[in-house]
Amino acid sequence: MKAWDVIVIGAGAAGLMCAAEAGKRGRRVLLLDHGKRIGRKILMSGGGRCNFTNYFVEPAAYLCGNPHFVKSALARYTQWDFIALVEKHGIAYHEKTLGQLFCDDSAQEIVDMLVKECEDAGVTIRLRTEILNVERLGDGFMVATANDELSCQSLVVASGGLSMPKIGASPFGYKLAEQFGLKVLPTRAGLVPFTLQPEDKATLEPLAGVSLPVVAESEDGTRFAESLLFTHRGVSGPSVLQISSYWQAGEQVHFELLPAGGLAQGVADSPNQELKTWLSRHLPKRLVETLLEREQIGNKPLKQYVPKELAAIERLLSAWPLKPGGTEGYRTAEVTLGGVDTRELSSKTMMANKVPNLYFIGEVVDVTGWLGGYNFQWAWSGGWCAGQVV
Ligand SMILES: Cc1cc2nc3c(=O)[nH]c(=O)nc-3n(C[C@H](O)[C@H](O)[C@H](O)COP(=O)(O)OP(=O)(O)OC[C@H]3O[C@@H](n4cnc5c(N)ncnc54)[C@H](O)[C@@H]3O)c2cc1C
Numbered sequence: 343m344k345a346w347d348v349i350v351i352g353a354g355a356a357g358l359m360c361a362a363e364a365g366k367r368g369r370r371v372l373l374l375d376h377g378k379r380i381g382r383k384i385l386m387s388g389g390g391r392c393n394f395t396n397y398f399v400e401p402a403a404y405l406c407g408n409p410h411f412v413k414s415a416l417a418r419y420t421q422w423d424f425i426a427l428v429e430k431h432g433i434a435y436h437e438k439t440l441g442q443l444f445c446d447d448s449a450q451e452i453v454d455m456l457v458k459e460c461e462d463a464g465v466t467i468r469l470r471t472e473i474l475n476v477e478r479l480g481d482g483f484m485v486a487t488a489n490d491e492l493s494c495q496s497l498v499v500a501s502g503g504l505s506m507p508k509i510g511a512s513p514f515g516y517k518l519a520e521q522f523g524l525k526v527l528p529t530r531a532g533l534v535p536f537t538l539q540p541e542d543k544a545t546l547e548p549l550a551g552v553s554l555p556v557v558a559e560s561e562d563g564t565r566f567a568e569s570l571l572f573t574h575r576g577v578s579g580p581s582v583l584q585i586s587s588y589w590q591a592g593e594q595v596h597f598e599l600l601p602a603g604g605l606a607q608g609v610a611d612s613p614n615q616e617l618k619t620w621l622s623r624h625l626p627k628r629l630v631e632t633l634l635e636r637e638q639i640g641n642k643p644l645k646q647y648v649p650k651e652l653a654a655i656e657r658l659l660s661a662w663p664l665k666p667g668g669t670e671g672y673r674t675a676e677v678t679l680g681g682v683d684t685r686e687l688s689s690k691t692m693m694a695n696k697v698p699n700l701y702f703i704g705e706v707v708d709v710t711g712w713l714g715g716y717n718f719q720w721a722w723s724g725g726w727c728a729g730q731v732v
Pocket residue numbers: 351352353354355356357374375376377380381382383384386387388389392393394395471472473500501502503505506509510511512513514675676677703704705706714715716717718719721
């Protein structure tokens with residue numbers, strides 16, 4: 343049985359970072375993955391340019407059953423540390439919007455950077471390796487693959503979440519956690535487009551391709567000011583992806599299409615203008631037509647509306663309600679909410695409290711960031727922290 347100091351399962355964002363850091367400390371590290379390529383999600387992220395971190399990373403940008411958990415790792419390995427690594431490797435990048443940092447050229451550069459860090463640290467990477475069984479072996483672990491049996495002092499699970507099963511996502515990490523008696527919180531798709539109820543589909547489907555800036559609000563009052571995109575399947579765009587992580591089945595989402603007060607000003611400025619004409623100056627024309635049709639708002643000159651009618655229209659436009667039929671699910675979700683309960687882990691090292699030398703990092707843990715580079719930063723931070731101690 344070949345003996346390693348550290349085995350890391352999952353050659354994605356968190357696993358690569360952890361393996362490189364552990365290797366730098368002189369540990370003999372084996373990084374295993376069942377896929378045939380390293381860092382596949384990194385490669386397809388950010389439209390192929392990888393939104394690798396965000397200038398404004400802060401604990402409030404993460405959903406977690408135990409919100410304080412993320413503070414330690416994010417403070418110990420920050421966005422500035424990862425930016426310094428990117429700059430050390432001479433990778434050109436830019437801020438796209440809202441602090442989101444992307445490669446100028448290609449996500450491949452981030453993968454190449456992490457692979458180089460692993461190579462320089464003497465890490466062995468083995469792909470196309472199926473893991474059949476993991477068992478306790480003294481203070482360490484025995485890992486049986488389809489080819490051989492391996493032992494290690496520290497085992498790091500970095501196998502990610504359930505989104506995009508086509509590119510290698512698997513429930514491996516959750517099952518392993520349960521095997522060792524750790525609690526796993528229910529999982530669901532996050533950062534995912536909504537599908538529509540049949541009655542909405544009929545009227546909203548023709549809007550496919552229409553996009554506009556909105557503020558999306560979930561029932562718990564969380565708000566995101568980003569764009570909304572109507573699609574053939576439902577609604578998407580950054581505002582929808584963000585709010586989807588805060589949405590529970592059966593709930594409504596509200597979209598502020600126009601800020602309250604705008605219409606009252608319109609009546610004062612253009613009393614003779616028809617509602618439809620006035621609205622079309624502020625919203626996409628196709629959306630205005632659909633709203634009129636769906637809500638049966640009459641169309642007459644603004645001065646003919648009585649205050650009660652104007653207030654009702656303002657209410658509608660400042661909090662347009664939509665009850666999604668569901669989400670597109672793991673097929674298109676960027677992340678998985680839920681996962682290994684953080685109460686089971688040390689926030690400083692990511693080690694399981696009741697299973698010494700077993701670590702969970704990255705998306706397999708019940709930590710989910712906002713859209714915008716926050717999820718990779720969580721993978722880098724947790725991977726780095728574990729890498730210092732395994
Ligand atoms: C389309 C898309 C775009 C995204 N864009 C961004 C973005 O721009 N910015 C951002 O911050 N986040 C983005 N994300 C989210 C981000 O990719 C993840 O949060 C991040 O990759 C999680 O890192 P991880 O190391 O935990 O898991 P992963 O990167 O998913 O790596 C897990 C690895 O484990 C391997 N594995 C799984 N099961 C097994 C098994 N049984 N045996 C062996 N190996 C296994 C997988 O093959 C994979 O290589 C995006 C996600 C998707 C799907």
